[in-house]
Amino acid sequence: xxxxxxxxxxxxxxxxxxxxxxxxxxxxxxxxxxxxxxxxxxxxxxxxxxxxxxxxxxxxxxxxxxxxxxxxxxxxxxxxxxxxxxxxxxxxxxxxxxxxxxxxxxxxxxxxxxxxxxxxxxxxxxxxxxxxxxxxxxxxxxxxxxxxxxxxxxxxxxxxxxxxxxxxxxxxxxxxxxxxxxxxxxxxxxxxxxxxxxxxxxxxxxxxxxxxxxxxxxxxxxxxxxxxxxxxxxxxxxxxxxxxxxxxxxxxxxxxxxxxxxxxxxxxxxxxxxxxxxxxxxxxxxxxxxxxxxxxxxxxxxxxxxxxxxxxxx
Amino acid sequence: xxxxxxxxxxxxxxxxxxxxxxxxxxxxxxxxxxxxxxxxxxxxxxxxxxxxxxxxxxxxxxxxxxxxxxxxxxxxxxxxxxxxxxxxxxxxxxxxxxxxxxxxxxxxxxxxxxxxxxxxxxxxxxxxxxxxxxxxxxxxxxxxxxxxxxxxxxxxxxxxxxxxxxxxxxxxxxxxxxxxxxxxxxxxxxxxxxxxxxxxxxxxxxxxxxxxxxxxxxxxxxxxxxxxxxxxxxxxxxxxxxxxxxxxxxxxxxxxxxxxxxxxxxxxxxxxxxxxxxxxxxxxxxxxxx
Numbered sequence: 001x002x003x004x005x006x007x008x009x010x011x012x013x014x015x016x017x018x019x020x021x022x023x024x025x026x027x028x029x030x031x032x033x034x035x036x037x038x039x040x041x042x043x044x045x046x047x048x049x050x051x052x053x054x055x056x057x058x059x060x061x062x063x064x065x066x067x068x069x070x071x072x073x074x075x076x077x078x079x080x081x082x083x084x085x086x087x088x089x090x091x092x093x094x095x096x097x098x099x100x101x102x103x104x105x106x107x108x109x110x111x112x113x114x115x116x117x118x119x120x121x122x123x124x125x126x127x128x129x130x131x132x133x134x135x136x137x138x139x140x141x142x143x144x145x146x147x148x149x150x151x152x153x154x155x156x157x158x159x160x161x162x163x164x165x166x167x168x169x170x171x172x173x174x175x176x177x178x179x180x181x182x183x184x185x186x187x188x189x190x191x192x193x194x195x196x197x198x199x200x201x202x203x204x205x206x207x208x209x210x211x212x213x214x215x216x217x218x219x220x221x222x223x224x225x226x227x228x229x230x231x232x233x234x235x236x237x238x239x240x241x242x243x244x245x246x247x248x249x250x251x252x253x254x255x256x257x258x259x260x261x262x263x264x265x266x267x268x269x270x271x272x273x274x275x276x277x278x279x280x281x282x283x284x285x286x287x288x289x290x291x292x293x294x295x296x297x298x299x300x301x302x303x304x305x306x307x308x309x310x311x312x313x314x
Numbered sequence: 315x316x317x318x319x320x321x322x323x324x325x326x327x328x329x330x331x332x333x334x335x336x337x338x339x340x341x342x343x344x345x346x347x348x349x350x351x352x353x354x355x356x357x358x359x360x361x362x363x364x365x366x367x368x369x370x371x372x373x374x375x376x377x378x379x380x381x382x383x384x385x386x387x388x389x390x391x392x393x394x395x396x397x398x399x400x401x402x403x404x405x406x407x408x409x410x411x412x413x414x415x416x417x418x419x420x421x422x423x424x425x426x427x428x429x430x431x432x433x434x435x436x437x438x439x440x441x442x443x444x445x446x447x448x449x450x451x452x453x454x455x456x457x458x459x460x461x462x463x464x465x466x467x468x469x470x471x472x473x474x475x476x477x478x479x480x481x482x483x484x485x486x487x488x489x490x491x492x493x494x495x496x497x498x499x500x501x502x503x504x505x506x507x508x509x510x511x512x513x514x515x516x517x518x519x520x521x522x523x524x525x526x527x528x529x530x531x532x533x534x535x536x537x538x539x540x541x542x543x544x545x546x547x548x549x550x551x552x553x554x555x556x557x558x559x560x561x562x563x564x565x566x567x568x569x570x571x572x573x574x575x576x577x578x579x580x581x582x583x584x585x586x587x588x589x590x591x592x593x594x595x596x597x598x599x600x601x602x603x604x
Contacts, residue, residue: 026543030566034315035408035541047545055550055561058583060536062546066360069538076545076561211583219362272539273354273362275317275408 003295005286007042009189009241009263012124012163014042014097017285017297018254018278021245021268022101022127022167023047027078028087035275038094040282042264045191046083046091048103048129051112053079063200063209068221068247069269070200072212075103075132080116092122099125099165102156105135110152111159118160127165128156128187131194131216143172143194150185157186165243167191170222170229179233179240189241191266192229196222219269223247227260234261234302249277251284258285258300315541316340320407323381325399329460331385331431332397333370339380341409342372347439348532348570351384351409352540353396361391366540366565368509368532369410370434382409385434385463411540412569415439415530416602417446418505425503426472427453427490427518432509433463435532439507440471449473451501455490455510459483474501491517503527508573512582519573528602529573535564542566550577556595574599 005016020038022045025031031038038044056076063070077083091098100117104110114126130149133139143149149172157164166182168175170193179190195216200209226246234242244262248254249270257265270277285297294300320338327333341351352364367384374380388397399405418424424443426436433454440450450471455478456462462484468475477485478493486493491514497503498521506529508518515531522529538546548561549568552575559577562568577596 023545024539024543026545030542032315032541035317036543056545056548059546059548059581061548062536062538062544064361064363067362069363071538071544071546073545076548269362272544273364274406275541275543 003286003289005282005297007264007297010163010239012241014264016040016042016282017258017264018282019043019045019099019243019264019266020271020278021045021266022129023073024268024271027083028091032275036271037276037279038096040279041096043097043099043124044091044094045099045127045266046087046101047077048075048101048132049077049080049083049113049117050075050103050105050132051080051109051116053077053082058211060210061212062215065198065200065217066221068198068217068219069272070198070210070215070217071195072210072215074212075129077103080113084116084120088120088122097124098122099127101127101129101167103129103132105132107152107155111155114156114160118162123162125163125165125188126156126160127167127191128153129167129194131169143169143178146173146178146181149178150181153182153187154185157188163188165189165191165241167194168229169194170196170225175229176232176236180237183237183240189243189263190233191243191245192233192262193222193226193246196225218246220247220249220253223253223256227256230257230262231260231304238302248281251281251288254281254285255288255300258297259302259304261302261304263301264297315408315411316344317406317408319404322399322401322403322405324401328385328464329462331387331463332393333383333385334396334399335371335381335383336405336407337381338407338409341407342380342382343374345369345372345382345410346414347435347442348415349410349412350540350569351382351407352411354406355392355395359391359395361395363392363538364408364540365392365396366411366537368435368569370438372438385431387431408541412565413567415507415532415570417443418448418528418602421504421528423449423451423502423504425451425453425498425501425506427494427506427508427510428455428463429490429510429514430456430461431463432532436507436509437464437467437471444471451475451497451503453478453490453493453497455479455493457481490514491521494518494521498525498527505529508532515573516578516582519576519578523574530570530602531573531576532569533564533571533576534569537565540565550580551575552577552596552599554598556598559596572599572602
């Protein structure tokens with residue numbers, strides 16, 4: 001049978017399982033076409049959008065850490081109306097399915113942003129970004145309390161005509177319970193994981209390396225953490241689409257996520273370092289499938305065996 | 315902008331700095347002063363992000379056609395790795411990136427002020443300004459003698475040159491900021507270009523603002539991608555109409571900015587971080603004379 005990289009996320013069909021993660025491809029209108037071959041992506045998750053836009057946090061906004069990047073950008077974005085006017089037409093021209101990342105500081109804002117986006121041509125899904133500070137809870141992130149998180153996800157899911165993915169960090173109280181609550185609230189799938197809260201210290205100057213002390217860690221440093229979250233959630237809910245994200249840099253990384261139970265992967269930090277990372281990752285997946293005599297990335301999903309069980313101890 | 319695999323033609327020490335010359339015709343033919351290139355780090359190390367360097371020299375003609383040179387101060391794992399790169403190795407290069415310095419259309423006397431290896435892109439600018447028939451004067455400084463970048467080179471490039479070191483080991487004693495008023499006076503500078511530490515650039519911006527001299531500054535801010543994707547390297551810049559400010563990316567909307575439009579006190583963090591726009595708006599900066 002002929003090999004194909006196409007994947008079906010419960011009805012949402014993508015040409016390949018390699019997606020651009022939110023925030024790693026500019027806003028849209030400004031992606032340098034000579035550098036990033038957007039057509040080769042399975043889908044693009046947009047920069048997180050708020051209703052009126054945001055200036056983001058002061059600089060420095062990033063610090064390089066061991067095998068990772070700590071960033072504290074603060075959802076800088078032009079706002080949903082400017083996105084629809086300037087960026088969406090350009091992104092749509094690329095012909096790649098778009099998943100719009102929805103952010104906000106209140107339930108109302110999430111609903112308004114999602115409402116403005118979900119019926120737009122070219123947008124095939126929404127991803128709910130839950131690490132924003134919640135105005136009603138003194139700036140604590142939305143993911144901090146399971147009731148608050150499901151309230152937001154549920155409200156977006158009820159209004160949206162396209163599938164809604166909830167993007168969760170690994171350190172929510174009980175990742176499996178939280179993921180299940182999101183699905184009960186109406187989420188179609190999950191994006192696992194969001195950047196890991198992290199701090200970088202400049203000991204010489206006795207100060208933090210970023211202007212917002214705690215940022216989000218991404219890159220290869222968080223891959224094993226992301227794999228664990230994907231593995232646990234996918235085992236508990238094998239029929240719910242999971243998008244694996246966290247340190248995917250090579251085809252092999254992507255394979256690991258698929259084996260752990262992801263339906264597709266998102267590439268973030270690797271795109272910032274190598275704008276054609278997604279092309280190499282897709283090629284790596286194809287080569288692996290060929291070597292294993294498989295025809296589809298879906299053949300790998302959740303196929304991870306546990307060492308030491310069923311005579312697999314050697 | 316292009317992404318190329320470029321061969322290292324030469325790698326050498328230059329005083330306290332390092333210099334690398336690359337064979338990269340696609341980039342060298344397009345690059346203009348103030349623009350930069352981005353270099354990928356080796357895979358399999360713990361430092362991931364690309365490093366970004368202003369272009370010091372680009373040859374379009376002659377025996378060195380198609381080459382470009384950048385200069386850096388080896389500090390931290392990325393630049394230390396790069397300082398050990400030898401000739402004939404290939405590097406993953408993206409460039410040219412960012413917006414270049416604008417040349418003045420009518421004004422003639424240009425003063426170029428730089429500190430440390432900030433001089434590297436300004437020597438490139440000096441050359442281009444000379445080719446356009448402009449008068450170029452230079453004020454070049456550093457903490458100490460061996461950190462003054464190529465002091466002899468300046469004589470070829472500029473009508474007049476003032477060197478300054480903070481410890482007095484070369485040229486005048488003091489910072490370029492201390493010497494700026496007298497150099498502007500003696501050279502009759504009509505336009506100022508600068509690449510230096512933040513605090514110095516801010517001083518230059520204040521001086522030029524007070525004396526109504528148009529000035530362009532090359533800013534540095536912590537970068538991640540260098541290509542406009544990540545929004546890490548932003549600087550608050552006042553809108554043209556004064557109606558507010560935007561956090562603009564140094565890598566894409568910069569690194570060269572009109573110094574009168576940079577909100578220095580906000581960028582440098584000596585003001586409450588979330589400044590509202592004053593009801594009367596921000597002062598409208600004169601646009602660049604060109």
